[in-house]
Amino acid sequence: MRLLEFQAKQLFGEYGIPIPRGILITSVDDASRAEAPAVLKAQVIVGGRGKAGGIRLVRTAEEVINGVQDLLQMSIKGYPISALLAEEPIQIKHEYYLSVLYDKKTNAPMIMASAAGGVDIEQVSRENPEKIIRSNIDSFIGLQKYTPRYMAAKLGIGDMDGFIDIVGKLYDILLECDATLVEINPLVETEHGLLALDAKIVLDDRAEFRHEERFARIRQEQRDLNKKPKTEAERLANERNITYVPLEGNIAMIADGAGTGMLTLDLIQDEGGGAANFCEMGGLANTQIMFDAMEVVLANPKAKVLLITLIGGLTRMDEIAEGIAQYIRVHGRMVPMVVRMCGTQEEVGRATLHDIGIEPFEDLVKTVQAAVSLARTV
Ligand code: GDP
Ligand code: MN
Numbered sequence: 001m002r003l004l005e006f007q008a009k010q011l012f013g014e015y016g017i018p019i020p021r022g023i024l025i026t027s028v029d030d031a032s033r034a035e036a037p038a039v040l041k042a043q044v045i046v047g048g049r050g051k052a053g054g055i056r057l058v059r060t061a062e063e064v065i066n067g068v069q070d071l072l073q074m075s076i077k078g079y080p081i082s083a084l085l086a087e088e089p090i091q092i093k094h095e096y097y098l099s100v101l102y103d104k105k106t107n108a109p110m111i112m113a114s115a116a117g118g119v120d121i122e123q124v125s126r127e128n129p130e131k132i133i134r135s136n137i138d139s140f141i142g143l144q145k146y147t148p149r150y151m152a153a154k155l156g157i158g159d160m161d162g163f164i165d166i167v168g169k170l171y172d173i174l175l176e177c178d179a180t181l182v183e184i185n186p187l188v189e190t191e192h193g194l195l196a197l198d199a200k201i202v203l204d205d206r207a208e209f210r211h212e213e214r215f216a217r218i219r220q221e222q223r224d225l226n227k228k229p230k231t232e233a234e235r236l237a238n239e240r241n242i243t244y245v246p247l248e249g250n251i252a253m254i255a256d257g258a259g260t261g262m263l264t265l266d267l268i269q270d271e272g273g274g275a276a277n278f279c280e281m282g283g284l285a286n287t288q289i290m291f292d293a294m295e296v297v298l299a300n301p302k303a304k305v306l307l308i309t310l311i312g313g314l315t316r317m318d319e320i321a322e323g324i325a326q327y328i329r330v331h332g333r334m335v336p337m338v339v340r341m342c343g344t345q346e347e348v349g350r351a352t353l354h355d356i357g358i359e360p361f362e363d364l365v366k367t368v369q370a371a372v373s374l375a376r377t378v
Helices: 006-016 027-034 062-073 123-125 146-155 160-176 205-209 213-226 232-240 258-270 287-297 315-332 348-353 364-377
Strands: 020-025 039-043 055-058 084-087 094-102 109-114 132-135 179-192 195-197 200-203 243-246 253-256 277-280 305-312 336-344
Touching: 006 020, 006 084, 006 200, 006 213, 020 027, 027 062, 039 258, 055 062, 062 084, 094 123, 094 160, 109 123, 109 146, 109 160, 109 179, 123 132, 132 146, 146 160, 160 195, 160 253, 160 287, 200 205, 200 213, 205 213, 232 243, 232 287, 253 258, 253 287, 253 364, 258 305, 258 364, 277 287, 287 315, 305 315, 305 364, 315 348, 315 364, 336 348, 336 364
Parallel strands: 253 277, 253 305, 305 336
Antiparallel strands: 020 084, 039 055, 039 084, 094 109, 094 179, 109 132, 179 195, 179 200, 243 277
């Protein structure tokens, strides 16, 4: 899970990494809380905001209001801006790049730094790879001061103690928070020492069970900032954490994984039908997820038929069939349902479906054909 800049900076603050003073703004009414001059920064989950016009220096109170108004109507790379960080402007002497991450080649922690900061690091890596210095950290020995000291000397950083301190804190975050990447770009040299002007943290989703509270809080904050979903189905999908994209047709679909889902969409199209949505259960679904997915896609009033395509790999068909049966026990059969089921625990799943009057198909194309022809008649 990638954190928004303000969330990453909050974590930096907790670890004592110097950051600019700032406040979060989510509406034009909020704008009066920001003092001029300020730097307004779009809080979206993608990089390159500066280039895309998502970072703006505003000098007067009027410019603050206009800037907030403008930015809150913009999108960056398809992400609507629904929050801004308003920060004190910083006098920059030099911009560096610094990150601590897991090196894909060695699977060990690594420090990456460059005196060419403030620009896209992938670009530096392509065009001037010699400008990036890397040091692996031996997990058994841990981070020793000589590594960042050597790097600071090579980069020509004046505030050597500050640099050593910041690298140590980034490493602490990597380990203690189970991050896969902790990045500062740019790390800036100011009159008063080094400061993290930007912050990027990616947490390892597989470690969520060790940080349930933190993950839940971050996810909730990001959801709250999302522009209000339009339909009941979208709202429910958000609430239940179900992947759901509304479409124009009348065949509601649920697939157990993204690949099956895309294939199902193509087949619906080939047969001359129209999907009411795209919905996939992530390839590792259970009874509850199946139940939730059905509630989500059938909250769409345009749905006239429900098509469920399942290829049980990690997902167990007995559990999935139980989810379908539970849905029908609670809500009844709101629309005709066509199910394709195969794979793990298929026999048990089929028996469960049979008991509730659903005969699952084996052939995917025939399943889709059945759904499309049903959708024509209802
Ligand atoms: P990104 O483009 O999404 O990575 O956003 P950043 O937070 O890294 O900001 C991009 C650039 O804006 C930085 O590299 C700085 O050059 C500039 N910038 C951001 N905040 C300030 C500030 O307070 N003062 C000055 N002078 N420049 C800033
Ligand atoms: Mn940046």
